[in-house]
Amino acid sequence: xxxxxxxxxxxxxxxxxxxxxxxxxxxxxxxxxxxxxxxxxxxxxxxxxxxxxxxxxxxxxxxxxxxxxxxxxxxxxxxxxxxxxxxxxxxxxxxxxxxxxxxxxxxxxxxxxxxxxxxxxxxxxxxxxxxxxxxxxxxxxxxxxxxxxxxxxxxxxxxxxxxxxxxxxxxxxxxxxxxxxxxxxxxxxxxxxxxxxxxxxxxxxxxxxxxxxxxxxxxxxxxxxxxxxxxxxxxxxxxxxxxxxxxxxxxxxxxxxxxxxxxxxxxxxxxxxxxxxxxxxxxxxxxxxxxxxxxxxxxxxxxxxxxxxxxxxxxxxxxxxxxxxxxxxxxxxxxxxxxxxxxxxxxxxxxxxxxxxxxxxxxxxxxxxxxxxxxxxxxxxxxxxxxxxxxxxxxxxxxxxxxxxxxxxxxxxxxxxxxxxxxxxxxxxxxxxxxxxxxxxxxxxxxxxxxxxxxxxxxxxxxxxxxxxxxxxxxxxxxxxxxxxxxxxxxxxxxxxxxxx
Amino acid sequence: xxxxxxxxxxxxxxxxxxxxxxxxxxxxxxxxxxxxxxxxxxxxxxxxxxxxxxxxxxxxxxxxxxxxxxxxxxxxxxxxxxxxxxxxxxxxxxxxxxxxxxxxxxxxxxxxxxxxxxxxxxxxxxxxxxxxxxxxxxxxxxxxxxxxxxxxxxxxxxxxxxxxxxxxxxxxxxxxxxxxxxxxxxxxxxxxxxxxxxxxxxxxxxxxxxxxxxxxxxxxxxxxxxxxxxxxxxxxxxxxxxxxxxxxxxxxxxxxxxxxxxxxxxxxxxxxxxxxxxxxxxxxxxxxxxxxxxxxxxxxxxxxxxxxxxxxxxxxxxxxxxxxxxxxxxxxxxxxxxxxxxxxxxxxxxxxxxxxxxxxxxxxxxxxxxxxxxxxxxxxxxxxxxxxxxxxxxxxxxxxxxxxxxxxxxxxxxxxxxxxxxxxxxxxxxxxxxxxxxxxxxxxxxxxxxxx
Numbered sequence: 001x002x003x004x005x006x007x008x009x010x011x012x013x014x015x016x017x018x019x020x021x022x023x024x025x026x027x028x029x030x031x032x033x034x035x036x037x038x039x040x041x042x043x044x045x046x047x048x049x050x051x052x053x054x055x056x057x058x059x060x061x062x063x064x065x066x067x068x069x070x071x072x073x074x075x076x077x078x079x080x081x082x083x084x085x086x087x088x089x090x091x092x093x094x095x096x097x098x099x100x101x102x103x104x105x106x107x108x109x110x111x112x113x114x115x116x117x118x119x120x121x122x123x124x125x126x127x128x129x130x131x132x133x134x135x136x137x138x139x140x141x142x143x144x145x146x147x148x149x150x151x152x153x154x155x156x157x158x159x160x161x162x163x164x165x166x167x168x169x170x171x172x173x174x175x176x177x178x179x180x181x182x183x184x185x186x187x188x189x190x191x192x193x194x195x196x197x198x199x200x201x202x203x204x205x206x207x208x209x210x211x212x213x214x215x216x217x218x219x220x221x222x223x224x225x226x227x228x229x230x231x232x233x234x235x236x237x238x239x240x241x242x243x244x245x246x247x248x249x250x251x252x253x254x255x256x257x258x259x260x261x262x263x264x265x266x267x268x269x270x271x272x273x274x275x276x277x278x279x280x281x282x283x284x285x286x287x288x289x290x291x292x293x294x295x296x297x298x299x300x301x302x303x304x305x306x307x308x309x310x311x312x313x314x315x316x317x318x319x320x321x322x323x324x325x326x327x328x329x330x331x332x333x334x335x336x337x338x339x340x341x342x343x344x345x346x347x348x349x350x351x352x353x354x355x356x357x358x359x360x361x362x363x364x365x366x367x368x369x370x371x372x373x374x375x376x377x378x379x380x381x382x383x384x385x386x387x388x389x390x391x392x393x394x395x396x397x398x399x400x401x402x403x404x405x406x407x408x409x410x411x412x413x414x415x416x417x418x419x420x421x422x423x424x425x426x427x428x429x430x431x432x433x434x435x436x437x438x439x440x441x442x443x444x445x446x447x448x449x450x451x452x453x454x455x456x457x458x459x460x461x462x463x464x465x466x467x468x469x470x471x472x473x474x475x476x477x478x479x480x481x482x483x484x485x486x487x488x489x490x491x492x493x494x495x496x497x498x499x500x501x
Numbered sequence: 502x503x504x505x506x507x508x509x510x511x512x513x514x515x516x517x518x519x520x521x522x523x524x525x526x527x528x529x530x531x532x533x534x535x536x537x538x539x540x541x542x543x544x545x546x547x548x549x550x551x552x553x554x555x556x557x558x559x560x561x562x563x564x565x566x567x568x569x570x571x572x573x574x575x576x577x578x579x580x581x582x583x584x585x586x587x588x589x590x591x592x593x594x595x596x597x598x599x600x601x602x603x604x605x606x607x608x609x610x611x612x613x614x615x616x617x618x619x620x621x622x623x624x625x626x627x628x629x630x631x632x633x634x635x636x637x638x639x640x641x642x643x644x645x646x647x648x649x650x651x652x653x654x655x656x657x658x659x660x661x662x663x664x665x666x667x668x669x670x671x672x673x674x675x676x677x678x679x680x681x682x683x684x685x686x687x688x689x690x691x692x693x694x695x696x697x698x699x700x701x702x703x704x705x706x707x708x709x710x711x712x713x714x715x716x717x718x719x720x721x722x723x724x725x726x727x728x729x730x731x732x733x734x735x736x737x738x739x740x741x742x743x744x745x746x747x748x749x750x751x752x753x754x755x756x757x758x759x760x761x762x763x764x765x766x767x768x769x770x771x772x773x774x775x776x777x778x779x780x781x782x783x784x785x786x787x788x789x790x791x792x793x794x795x796x797x798x799x800x801x802x803x804x805x806x807x808x809x810x811x812x813x814x815x816x817x818x819x820x821x822x823x824x825x826x827x828x829x830x831x832x833x834x835x836x837x838x839x840x841x842x843x844x845x846x847x848x849x850x851x852x853x854x855x856x857x858x859x860x861x862x863x864x865x866x867x868x869x870x871x872x873x874x875x876x877x878x879x880x881x882x883x884x885x886x887x888x889x890x891x892x893x894x895x896x897x898x899x900x901x902x903x904x905x906x907x908x909x910x911x912x913x914x915x916x917x918x919x920x921x922x923x924x925x926x927x928x929x930x931x932x933x934x935x936x937x938x939x940x941x942x943x944x945x946x947x948x949x950x951x952x953x
Contacts, residue, residue, distance in 0.1 A: 090554050091885040135803035140871045142878020159882050191816030198771035310662035345599040361659035382659050415603050422606030429886045
């Protein structure tokens with residue numbers, strides 16, 4: 001299937017990629033527990049704030065007072081569990097998600113991949129509900145389920161007819177602390193994770209370049225590790241590692257439950273108190289303080305060659321503040337900047353590199369603001385045949401310089417804002433997306449109120465703020481540039497260039 | 502990269518999903534009572550669901566034809582058109598056209614699959630007229646001018662080079678090329694480097710003249726608009742298209758090469774396996790029973806036999822599944838998995854053993870009962886957004902299921918007996934499989950090839 005620029009590959013500027021389009025539709029494996037895609041941060045960050053715009057649009061529209069947005073409810077149980085409810089009464093269906101505030105960036109040294117491995121193992125049953133019972137019951141009542149892990153969170157979800165919500169909450173509350181693991185169910189699942197690693201990483205030159213770039217971008221912060229883990233560490237993970245991680249982080253005071261769909265906040269509150277409310281906190285997780293990333297000060301260049309690469313590509317990642325760490329207005333300006341630079345066929349990069357110069361087949365940009373710590377602003381471009389990557393890179397840098405020097409036009413700014421706000425209105429059509437957005441926001445340091453206030457903050461972004469964001473954050477010494485190529489450059493051919501097996 | 506993998510799976514799953522969705526659209530009160538059949542003055546039929554709760558309008562449409570109408574020597578024409586319709590139309594150049602869309606945040610997309618050329622629009626309700634006008638221009642007066650054709654050709658060639666890196670894409674292409682050698686289904690929907698390089702604007706125009714016609718059109722709208730407005734919109738968009746299409750005949754076909762195992766040697770850590778055989782047509786009285794059989798074998802989420810035996814019990818794969826793929830001119834049963842090279846033979850053995858076991862002994866009473874409650878319980882999940890509903894209403898029309906199908910559907914599920922699924926399991930799964938394996942060639946597979 002062909003996709004227009006800005007909606008392709010890992011460019012996640014467009015909220016079209018939010019929700020089911022990103023997981024369930026694109027792979028039947030989406031039924032299986034795991035989703036560690038690199039793009040999750042960008043996707044979810046975008047989605048979170050798309051939601052916010054949604055809510056505002058709803059409030060402004062008198063005919064829709066009884067629908068998705070205005071009734072967002074949230075409360076905290078006595079055991080510390082946070083609950084968010086977004087009613088949508090169109091269809092008798094609910095989406096239930098539990099988000100734990102733990103991801104790959106919270107793993108102990110040497111245990112990369114344990115957050116994701118534990119996500120898989122959460123399907124192995126409890127003392128009360130032995131292996132398979134929860135999933136079998138869901139299958140019998142026609143439910144859907146899955147789970148995903150990112151750098152900052154691990155989440156589990158079910159989509160079901162509304163009448164089954166109480167049972168789902170009972171099952172999920174039970175496995176918050178009741179997991180039973182044995183070597184018999186842990187070891188085969190580790191093989192499953194290794195096959196997932198084969199599929200996502202080993203078989204994919206682009207994914208391997210992405211890992212190398214991420215590691216080069218983060219010198220000190222644990223974001224430098226792949227979410228799925230390093231292969232040589234995954235193969236050593238065991239039952240004890242999983243249980244230790246589980247006991248430390250899976251506790252009601254470290255979780256957020258989001259329920260969207262045909263239900264009210266009052267109903268969910270009563271159910272939550274009866275189910276999750278009975279789970280005692282078993283750990284004090286404390287503030288999430290990770291080793292900080294030092295101020296970047298060098299231009300980094302990463303090249304990965306693989307004989308299977310048929311289409312080379314150019315990637316650029318800048319270290320940038322996230323919504324939690326940015327000064328007021330800066331993250332919003334970066335969001336608008338990503339849209340203007342690389343959000344579709346009228347974007348600066350597409351117009352310059354693809355249409356006017358004809359040196360690229362595609363070009364796009366994204367900003368991954370939904371993160372707990374310093375995040376990235378990314379650009380990607382695919383060269384036309386016979387265009388060398390350095391030539392494409394120079395042209396890309398010229399586009400960025402022009403924005404930093406001269407800023408953006410009023411028309412570009414208005415169009416970007418219109419799209420960002422309107423796309424958000426579309427987003428409210430999907431209860432699964434809504435649940436993902438609230439979950440991602442609340443596990444990366446945002447509050448419900450901040451989500452609700454987002455549209456006004458986007459509307460307030462000025463052309464000067466966009467230009468200043470480009471000047472301040474798109475400096476090359478803050479970045480890593482990645483080249484994906486078929487052959488190693490002639491004078492750099494390493495002796496060890498054979499592929500590992 | 503995983504793009505090829507994704508697209509392989511998408512091609513399998515989209516088709517399967519289509520039917521799941523339609524089958525699942527059962528007793529939803531809002532849907533069963535609210536689908537209106539609206540006919541415009543020039544006779545264009547549109548199925549409308551009024552949805553006042555969200556401020557968007559979703560319009561989906563589909564022409565029968567798709568890639569099976571590509572010229573035999575130029576696969577990829579329909580795909581190329583799907584990428585070019587919004588690159589200049591009427592009196593708007595490409596950039597102006599995109600600005601018009603973006604200024605009102607109108608989302609417009611086209612897609613070609615083996616049997617259909619489809620499109621979808623999402624717009625805020627107040628911009629419905631602008632969206633309709635832009636879609637009308639795209640369908641009735643696309644430019645296909647040189648600049649845009651060459652630019653999009655470059656992008657599509659880039660996609661093809663990228664796909665060629667992917668073992669799962671190679672496995673899928675090899676399967677289709679073998680199973681449907683000499684038939685339109687054997688040609689790659691996205692074309693080849695050679696064909697994509699050779700397509701001319703005249704090829705594109707010839708295709709749209711033959712395929713974009715009202716007799717092949719199905720349309721659905723979901724949103725806060727009434728029947729009169731729906732009629733006005735479809736009249737505006739589609740009325741000036743020709744009344745009659747001029748499709749190339751496509752023969753009914755059976756998959757060829759059943760019993761063969763084809764290996765493609767590729768130096769990657771993980772081997773990809775694609776299996777497929779004859780399926781059951783959508784209109785066959787056994788289709789519902791076959792759907793249930795596939796659900797039990799490899800369609801079910803964390804519950805299918807393949808999931809349990811291949812993944813959970815043995816840790817052989819992350820992904821393993823099977824689907825029914827009922828195309829317009831062939832009915833297929835397909836599946837796929839991926840595993841490290843030294844376990845490919847074992848994995849394929851497990852898959853084949855499970856298929857044989859289900860063919861021979863059929864599902865159990867318990868499996869049948871659970872599959873039925875799954876089908877009944879999951880109905881609304883497929884219809885909880887306006888966008889999904891629009892897409893499903895088009896699918897129901899393409900499958901000629903009738904506007905009352907939703908009300909009849911649970912009765913059809915209930916009517917399936919244990920004897921039915923046991924008989925149909927044999928019919929569906931006993932016909933032999935064509936298998937393609939892409940990776941480091943494992944021991945034991947090559948010899949099967951000779952014996953096949």
